[in-house]
Amino acid sequence: MLESIQLEANVAFPTVAHAELQASAQPSISVKRRQSILFVTSEIADYIKAGGLGEVSAALPRALRHHYDVRILIPGYRQVLSQIGPVEEIGRLPASFGIPACGLGRGTTQDGLTVYVLLCPELYDRDGSPYVDGFGVDWSDNDIRFARLGLAAADIACGNGDHLWRADLLHLNDWPSGLASAYLVWRGQHIPTILTIHNLAYQGNFDRSRLSHLGIPDAAFQINGVEFYGKLSFLKAGIYYSSHITTVSSTYAHEITRPEFGCGLDGLLRTCAEQGRLDGIINGIDESWDPSTDPYLVSPFSAENCRGKRANANNVRQNFGLALSNGPLFAVVSRLVHQKGVDLAISAAETIVSQGGQIAVIGQGEPRFENELQALAHRHPGSVGVKIGYDEGDARRMYAGSDFLLMPSRFEPCGLSQMYAQRFGSLPIAHRTGGLADTIEDGVNGFLFGEPSLNRFKDAIKRGLDTFRSRPRLTAMRRAAMQRPHGWDRSASRYQEVYQRACQTALA
Numbered sequence: 001m002l003e004s005i006q007l008e009a010n011v012a013f014p015t016v017a018h019a020e021l022q023a024s025a026q027p028s029i030s031v032k033r034r035q036s037i038l039f040v041t042s043e044i045a046d047y048i049k050a051g052g053l054g055e056v057s058a059a060l061p062r063a064l065r066h067h068y069d070v071r072i073l074i075p076g077y078r079q080v081l082s083q084i085g086p087v088e089e090i091g092r093l094p095a096s097f098g099i100p101a102c103g104l105g106r107g108t109t110q111d112g113l114t115v116y117v118l119l120c121p122e123l124y125d126r127d128g129s130p131y132v133d134g135f136g137v138d139w140s141d142n143d144i145r146f147a148r149l150g151l152a153a154a155d156i157a158c159g160n161g162d163h164l165w166r167a168d169l170l171h172l173n174d175w176p177s178g179l180a181s182a183y184l185v186w187r188g189q190h191i192p193t194i195l196t197i198h199n200l201a202y203q204g205n206f207d208r209s210r211l212s213h214l215g216i217p218d219a220a221f222q223i224n225g226v227e228f229y230g231k232l233s234f235l236k237a238g239i240y241y242s243s244h245i246t247t248v249s250s251t252y253a254h255e256i257t258r259p260e261f262g263c264g265l266d267g268l269l270r271t272c273a274e275q276g277r278l279d280g281i282i283n284g285i286d287e288s289w290d291p292s293t294d295p296y297l298v299s300p301f302s303a304e305n306c307r308g309k310r311a312n313a314n315n316v317r318q319n320f321g322l323a324l325s326n327g328p329l330f331a332v333v334s335r336l337v338h339q340k341g342v343d344l345a346i347s348a349a350e351t352i353v354s355q356g357g358q359i360a361v362i363g364q365g366e367p368r369f370e371n372e373l374q375a376l377a378h379r380h381p382g383s384v385g386v387k388i389g390y391d392e393g394d395a396r397r398m399y400a401g402s403d404f405l406l407m408p409s410r411f412e413p414c415g416l417s418q419m420y421a422q423r424f425g426s427l428p429i430a431h432r433t434g435g436l437a438d439t440i441e442d443g444v445n446g447f448l449f450g451e452p453s454l455n456r457f458k459d460a461i462k463r464g465l466d467t468f469r470s471r472p473r474l475t476a477m478r479r480a481a482m483q484r485p486h487g488w489d490r491s492a493s494r495y496q497e498v499y500q501r502a503c504q505t506a507l508a
């Protein structure tokens, strides 16, 4: 007997495969097809990562793949093409206005996720990060580079890229993919689009003279469109034209509707919230963050037996030029930018060192912070160690070896570092904002302070130092931090709900 299976797909946007199945099916048989999701991102940790977006782009599609046919779209940067393995060119995407034509490649990650890669060497075959050159300066053609990404997303979603596949829903991330939803609307295509805001402070704003190069209709350059204080804004376009907006914690979802955190977009975001189009979904962390199995660690440990932490701490001390010590070890693992409160961490260092603490810092970013940190290490040899750069192994050993993580971020949409630290038994000391407020319980699995001032930060550090002196309390807090649920399951279910709502609204 033929198995009766349920139709799950959004029938308004059938794929070719779906249509073929329907044509050959008996009237009594319903056909099951997983919904197809195109996840559009400008970084993915498998190949290239500038920050937390890369990590979420690697983890979230994997958390969703059991429920959906989820495929990733990413520009074919040099670092992607050199690592992904064989890429088959499956189609061409035409030029449009100032946006050049490009090839569409298809490859797979090591664990079998389909990745669509934009083959456009003139835009993407360069050294440097996805957004800036080796001197930290924005690529001058970033508007074209990411309009190319948005337009390709719209094309692929409609079945004009891979002729055997189209998307039921488009999941966009941050400003680089923001134009995709606008291009769909301008073409009269009603594919539901979700935009996830990982950081509202990065907006992709460009001069209005670029409109015609990007194929943006003049009529869209207005408050109800892409215009943002006289500029063209990719992020605003994404927020305005997407069916639904998510951001990466509930608290940040509220914060961005207020002028203090709204970066000029709070009015529009308030409207989205009033319309039920804005949700906060906290990020998870992936299973590689397990101190009992992490191959980067010098010695494994667990919530039940933390003895291995010590060997990791000594390794960090050695690597960062710190003296051997029984005192508390504080870590900073961060992009060195104003958002992260690096200046506060630098100013609080004297308090930590004067109480017998040590600090290990790894980070890169604004040159003034890099210089100030190096000067700090110079002033406190053996007590403060600084590495300017990016190193995954060092970062993991720092989370594993440290007792405390300093995270005085002025704002923090979600924050991953505090969750990694908790999982590895290092207690975060953090400003009560955004995702930090949602993931840290003050005095239970970390320490929170209410306003981003040096005095409040120092008070929280003193509470940490007091805890360090009371072993039973330290052990209890460490255990609570390590046992806090951090996985992607709950968040993935929330995304499923949002996808479902967006599809239902599109059908209504």
Ligand SMILES: Nc1ncnc2c1ncn2[C@@H]1O[C@H](COP(=O)(O)OP(=O)(O)O[C@H]2O[C@H](CO)[C@@H](O)[C@H](O)[C@H]2O)[C@@H](O)[C@H]1O
Pocket (backbone or CB within 6 Å): 050, 051, 052, 053, 055, 056, 198, 199, 248, 283, 333, 334, 335, 362, 363, 364, 389, 390, 391, 392, 395, 412, 413, 414, 415, 416, 417, 420, 435
């Ligand atoms: N020098 C270094 N060496 C090694 N590793 C380093 C490093 N500097 C940073 N890292 C790692 O990079 C990641 C940064 O994560 P954050 O959440 O702080 O990201 P970011 O602010 O970039 O992302 C934005 O997007 C993410 C994802 O949604 C949100 O969590 C966040 O609040 C928002 O600002 C962490 O995994 C950290 O360990």
